[in-house]
Amino acid sequence: MSGEKVQLWRRLAAAAAFVSPARAPARAFYNFQRPVTPIAHDVLFIHDLFLVIIAVLFTCGLGALLYSTIAHSRRRNPHPATFSQPVGRKQWLWVSVPFATLLIIDYVVLGIPALHSILALADTSNAQMTVKVTAHQWHWQYQYPVYGIGFSSNLSTPQAQIADRAPKDKHFLLEVDHPLVLPTHEKIRLILASTDVIHAFWVPSFGIKQDVVPGYLRETWVDIDKPGTYRGQCAELCGVGHAFMPIVVVAKSPADFRQWVSQEQSREAAVRATATETLTQAQLMARGQAVYLKNCAACHQANGMGLTGAFPPIATGHPFNASPQMLAALKSLGFYANGLIAEGPVAKHIRIVLHGIPGTPMPSWSSLSAVDVAAVITFERNAFGNHTGEVIEPAQVVAAESAH
Amino acid sequence: MSAVKPAAAHPDEHHEPPRGITRWLYATNHKDIGTMYLVFGTLMLFVGGLLAELIRSELMTPAMRVLSPEAYNQVITVHGLVMVFAAVMPLTAGLANYLIPLMIGAPDMALPRLNNWGFWLLPPAAILLVLPWGLKLFGIGTGTIDTGWTMYAPLSTQSGPGADFAFVAVLLLGLSSTMASINILVTILNQRAPGMTLMQVPLFAWSWVITALLLIAVFPALMAGSIMQITDRHFGTHFFSAAGGGDPVLWEHIFWFFGHPEVYILLLPTAGVLPHVLSTFARKPVYGYEAQVYSFWAIGLMSIVVWAHHMFTSGMPAAANIYFMLSTMAISIPVAVLFFCWFGTLWRGSMTFETPMLFALGYIVLFGIGGLTGLVLSDAAADQQYHNTYFLVAHFHYALFGGPVMGLFAAIYYYLPKMTGRMFSERLGRWHFWLTIIAFNVVFMPQFLLGIAGMPRRIPDYALQFAPLNMVSSLGAFVLGATQLLFLYNVLQTVFGRSGAKASDRVWEGAQGLEFTLPSPPPFHTFSTPPVIE
Numbered sequence A: 001m002s003g004e005k006v007q008l009w010r011r012l013a014a015a016a017a018f019v020s021p022a023r024a025p026a027r028a029f030y031n032f033q034r035p036v037t038p039i040a041h042d043v044l045f046i047h048d049l050f051l052v053i054i055a056v057l058f059t060c061g062l063g064a065l066l067y068s069t070i071a072h073s074r075r076r077n078p079h080p081a082t083f084s085q086p087v088g089r090k091q092w093l094w095v096s097v098p099f100a101t102l103l104i105i106d107y108v109v110l111g112i113p114a115l116h117s118i119l120a121l122a123d124t125s126n127a128q129m130t131v132k133v134t135a136h137q138w139h140w141q142y143q144y145p146v147y148g149i150g151f152s153s154n155l156s157t158p159q160a161q162i163a164d165r166a167p168k169d170k171h172f173l174l175e176v177d178h179p180l181v182l183p184t185h186e187k188i189r190l191i192l193a194s195t196d197v198i199h200a201f202w203v204p205s206f207g208i209k210q211d212v213v214p215g216y217l218r219e220t221w222v223d224i225d226k227p228g229t230y231r232g233q234c235a236e237l238c239g240v241g242h243a244f245m246p247i248v249v250v251a252k253s254p255a256d257f258r259q260w261v262s263q264e265q266s267r268e269a270a271v272r273a274t275a276t277e278t279l280t281q282a283q284l285m286a287r288g289q290a291v292y293l294k295n296c297a298a299c300h301q302a303n304g305m306g307l308t309g310a311f312p313p314i315a316t317g318h319p320f321n322a323s324p325q326m327l328a329a330l331k332s333l334g335f336y337a338n339g340l341i342a343e344g345p346v347a348k349h350i351r352i353v354l355h356g357i358p359g360t361p362m363p364s365w366s367s368l369s370a371v372d373v374a375a376v377i378t379f380e381r382n383a384f385g386n387h388t389g390e391v392i393e394p395a396q397v398v399a400a401e402s403a404h
Numbered sequence B: 001m002s003a004v005k006p007a008a009a010h011p012d013e014h015h016e017p018p019r020g021i022t023r024w025l026y027a028t029n030h031k032d033i034g035t036m037y038l039v040f041g042t043l044m045l046f047v048g049g050l051l052a053e054l055i056r057s058e059l060m061t062p063a064m065r066v067l068s069p070e071a072y073n074q075v076i077t078v079h080g081l082v083m084v085f086a087a088v089m090p091l092t093a094g095l096a097n098y099l100i101p102l103m104i105g106a107p108d109m110a111l112p113r114l115n116n117w118g119f120w121l122l123p124p125a126a127i128l129l130v131l132p133w134g135l136k137l138f139g140i141g142t143g144t145i146d147t148g149w150t151m152y153a154p155l156s157t158q159s160g161p162g163a164d165f166a167f168v169a170v171l172l173l174g175l176s177s178t179m180a181s182i183n184i185l186v187t188i189l190n191q192r193a194p195g196m197t198l199m200q201v202p203l204f205a206w207s208w209v210i211t212a213l214l215l216i217a218v219f220p221a222l223m224a225g226s227i228m229q230i231t232d233r234h235f236g237t238h239f240f241s242a243a244g245g246g247d248p249v250l251w252e253h254i255f256w257f258f259g260h261p262e263v264y265i266l267l268l269p270t271a272g273v274l275p276h277v278l279s280t281f282a283r284k285p286v287y288g289y290e291a292q293v294y295s296f297w298a299i300g301l302m303s304i305v306v307w308a309h310h311m312f313t314s315g316m317p318a319a320a321n322i323y324f325m326l327s328t329m330a331i332s333i334p335v336a337v338l339f340f341c342w343f344g345t346l347w348r349g350s351m352t353f354e355t356p357m358l359f360a361l362g363y364i365v366l367f368g369i370g371g372l373t374g375l376v377l378s379d380a381a382a383d384q385q386y387h388n389t390y391f392l393v394a395h396f397h398y399a400l401f402g403g404p405v406m407g408l409f410a411a412i413y414y415y416l417p418k419m420t421g422r423m424f425s426e427r428l429g430r431w432h433f434w435l436t437i438i439a440f441n442v443v444f445m446p447q448f449l450l451g452i453a454g455m456p457r458r459i460p461d462y463a464l465q466f467a468p469l470n471m472v473s474s475l476g477a478f479v480l481g482a483t484q485l486l487f488l489y490n491v492l493q494t495v496f497g498r499s500g501a502k503a504s505d506r507v508w509e510g511a512q513g514l515e516f517t518l519p520s521p522p523p524f525h526t527f528s529t530p531p532v533i534e
Ligand SMILES: [Cu+2]
Pocket: A199, A200, A234, A235, A236, A237, A238, A239, A241, A242, A243, A245
């Protein structure tokens, strides 16, 4: 679309602003969240334009209807007309006016700006940086291939708030332990993949919503114009945790972003270093419990009892019923015998956590650090009435990881 | 064919209906089958409504209070499936069975035994949807299907045994609808009273011609898809599993190839009833009869080629998004023609506002909002923001409650005196209308705003900024639900209380059509001697 035309549309939208509060400086709670990318600005513009047009169409329609019900009621108009179609050229001409108007609204007034931003949205070329976003049931994982860093991002709202046992904090359900950090004023390409079912990556302030489909790499892009924190969430039903996998993006100026990158690089290096340390059982248990509650309790439940038919108990000696395939998988790993959950070998336990159980909802947790994996396995083998007394050290996990 | 069949050839001519349960089990009479459809549909409307109240109770405030996330997902899924397949479709099919033979002067439906089958497949399908909840009470399975009514793979592959029940239910529903559709088509094409040309067929019957053709065209796709889902789940195929080389997006295409026309399958029959009601109470002939027939055709044909406007965020190439956007916008034209004809029918009429008329006018207003917001959603760029939010939820409730459900209320009030021979309570009817239209807007207007503000659909719990509007919406929903009890009471009182005034044959002063030349209620067998059409 030429610059002039854009100007024209912008002016039309300015008229829209008059009627719709969308452009007011303080954005009302019922309005679009503050747009901060080119696409989001486009979409807000289209939305405002739409609101005005449909408000006008609706008012005209409703006006005509109300007028007719009053003026053409039996009391006012006891003798009904008898016409049943347009007669004569002139009437036909008049009748075609609303449809011609509608065609223009569809294909010109609305169609042109739409074409413009559909094409803009599809153009992911010339990006300055690429970030890989992986959706899991039910958290997001972000990787920055150029910087060799990556982490997973989990809901940080405490379970007690969700269960209504504690007062809710300001960002209830829209807060995470580890937000996605992006630089402003750079075109960033997001590559999206899913390891299980379809999810959708949606941050309202960015004006993009992209389904994340297993088996495909989807892509989209953002170019954020203001530093700040932007919150969104998964927008495709992905199972019981669908409401609990928010997306939080912190946009930093390019300089602050580089600084964050180097901090993150050294933090991850430190985490890798701890993998060679030896921790005590108490340390591992404490850490393991935290990891368990954050990552595993959504399925296996905080009490370790799982959910019949879907998620097995971690507590051994309890019955579990599910599809034959799932039970067969568990059995072959040594975690299921005689209808009861059993404690399988340590090596298999590490394998399950690192690689998941393919073909079942049990995901891979390779994105956790070796310390966390060791801790959670130690925890599982010594909690919920399991008393193996075994201690799994980070080094064992690292060894298993490299053996694979 | 009726035109050549001598009247006395009908063996049951002077027989009374059989007594007891066999009358219904072995029913072949179109009025009996129509009545069963209507009763069943109404019952399921209340089941679906109850589930809606559960949803709104959970969403009344943030935090999980009423349902668990698992139960929530099951409730929204069954709410959708029940409303679409077990409430609205059977109700429109019931009207078709009862009314079309009366409107076209036929003695019965063309294929009465098929008709019986068509109906009796429905209750088992509905039972299959809710049975898994019953089984769960006994510790079997995990409850019913929890994927949303769209049943997207591979979530559906993960789902518990409830999903199998649902896919089998879809197969039964598909068979049932296909049988009913074939029957309706054959009846309208072959059984018209001698002298009635196709372009004299009343609009309600015409709307069902297109509905039936759509059902026959698209339901098989969903049935095939359901079988593929079942084999993916149990027999090791990988149609929709990326891990096995399949494609989850394929299911989306199959589902929406069916799902978009389904919207019109729900809508068209009541769009067909509307002109009858409007012209009766405006005391004026239907405006633009031919234009409406051609619009039905246009809507039907176009609806088959626009399905992927439900998939603008699925990652289709820009060219596909553009095609589906432009083709979807085109549907606004025939729909606008319908609106224009409705206005034209009212214009310079001599209107009175009995309950059916109120609901018909409410239809125009609410469905108008549904249609206009549909235009907004057709914009593939802006849809990035609206898709899968409460904006969408509000839109399709305006389109499907505002259209079909309001239209069904209009039709039921309009024809109830004909069917029962008694007038219903006009006072209760008006209360029902006003409370419904006010409460409906209180429920769904806030949902537009919620969607714009960024609340996704299908979440059992939400962030705090969405709390005030959700509270309003839930309170509205409780009133809307309670109001429907007035309707139930009014109908039951008319059918069993027999307290209302006797209805005349014409029922409404301005009513036209063959059905209003018959006594109210019509005898068990009608038009055994075909009427004469000049
Ligand atoms: Cu999700």
